[in-house]
Amino acid sequence: MADRLLELGNVTAGYGPTHVLRDLSLSVAPGERLAVIGRNGAGKTTLLNTIMGLTRLHGGHLRYGGRSLDRMAPHRRNGLGLGLVPQTRDIFPSLTVEENLLSCLRGDATLEEAYALFPRLKERRRNGGMQLSGGEQQMLSIARTLMTRPEVLLLDEPLEGLAPVICEQLMAVFEELAKDGTRAVVLVEQHAEAALAFATRVILMANGTIVHEGPAGDLIADKTLLHRHVGVGIDP
Numbered sequence: 001m002a003d004r005l006l007e008l009g010n011v012t013a014g015y016g017p018t019h020v021l022r023d024l025s026l027s028v029a030p031g032e033r034l035a036v037i038g039r040n041g042a043g044k045t046t047l048l049n050t051i052m053g054l055t056r057l058h059g060g061h062l063r064y065g066g067r068s069l070d071r072m073a074p075h076r077r078n079g080l081g082l083g084l085v086p087q088t089r090d091i092f093p094s095l096t097v098e099e100n101l102l103s104c105l106r107g108d109a110t111l112e113e114a115y116a117l118f119p120r121l122k123e124r125r126r127n128g129g130m131q132l133s134g135g136e137q138q139m140l141s142i143a144r145t146l147m148t149r150p151e152v153l154l155l156d157e158p159l160e161g162l163a164p165v166i167c168e169q170l171m172a173v174f175e176e177l178a179k180d181g182t183r184a185v186v187l188v189e190q191h192a193e194a195a196l197a198f199a200t201r202v203i204l205m206a207n208g209t210i211v212h213e214g215p216a217g218d219l220i221a222d223k224t225l226l227h228r229h230v231g232v233g234i235d236p
C-alpha cells in the first residue's frame with residue numbers, strides 16, 4: 001500500500017511568486033475516492049496542478065510511492081502513475097479521435113479499453129477532435145489520460161458545462177474506474193451532490209487551504225458544513 005501513497009506535507013505553491021496553496025497537507029491512499037470541493041478560486045485546480053508539477057513549489061514536500069516529487073518534471077510524474085484530466089479538456093482538435101488516443105498510448109494500454117469505456121468514441125473514431133460535442137471531447141480527454149495507465153487519476157471539474165445525461169454517463173465511468181479499488185480517483189467538482197455520492201472522503205478547500213476533511217457521509221448527513229465552508233450548491 002505505502003508504495004503508492006501520494007503525500008503532500010505543508011505544501012505552499014502557486015504561480016511565479018504568487019502563493020495560492022498555503023501549508024496544505026494531504027495524503028491519498030491507493031484505491032481511494034476523494035472529492036475536492038470549494039468555491040471558485042479556492043485553489044482546487046492549483047492543488048491538482050501542484051501534484052502534477054505545473055506550479056511553483058515554494059515550501060513543503062510531495063511524495064509518491066516513497067519518491068520525492070519536489071523537483072520532478074510533469075512528464076516523469078505522469079510516468080510514475082499520476083494522471084490529470086485538466087479542466088481545459090486536453091485533446092488535439094486537428095487529430096481524429098483514434099489519433100488522439102494513439103498519441104498517448106503507454107505500456108499495454110489498448111484502444112479497445114478506451115472504446116469499451118466510451119462506446120461513443122468508437123463510433124466517432126474517425127472524426128476530428130474539433131467535430132466532437134463538449135461531452136465527447138471530455139470523454140476523449142479522460143480516455144487520453146487513461147491511456148497513460150494512471151494509478152492516481154486527477155479529474156478537474158469533468159462535469160462542467162455538460163448536459164445532465166452526459167454527467168450521469170461520466171459518473172458511471174468514474175464508478176467503473178474506481179470499482180476494483182486499485183486506482184485512486186481524486187474528483188474536483190462544483191456538483192457537490194455528485195461528488196459526495198461518488199467519494200468516500202472529502203476535503204473542503206477555501207483560500208488555498210483545507211478547511212474540512214472527513215468522510216463523505218458526514219457532509220451528506222450534515223449539509224450545514226458545506227454551506228458554512230464553501231456555500232456550494234446542495235440542498236439543506
Ligand SMILES: Nc1ncnc2c1ncn2[C@@H]1O[C@H](COP(=O)(O)OP(=O)(O)OP(=O)(O)O)[C@@H](O)[C@H]1O
Nearest residue numbers: 015018020038039040041042043044045046047087
Ligand atoms: N496561471 C495562474 N497565474 C496566476 N494566478 C492564478 C493562475 N491560475 C489560477 N490563479 C489564481 O489562483 C487562485 C486559485 O485558482 P484555482 O484555479 O486553483 O481555483 P479553483 O478552486 O480551481 O477555482 P475554479 O473552480 O474557478 O476553477 C485564484 O485566485 C486564481 O486567480
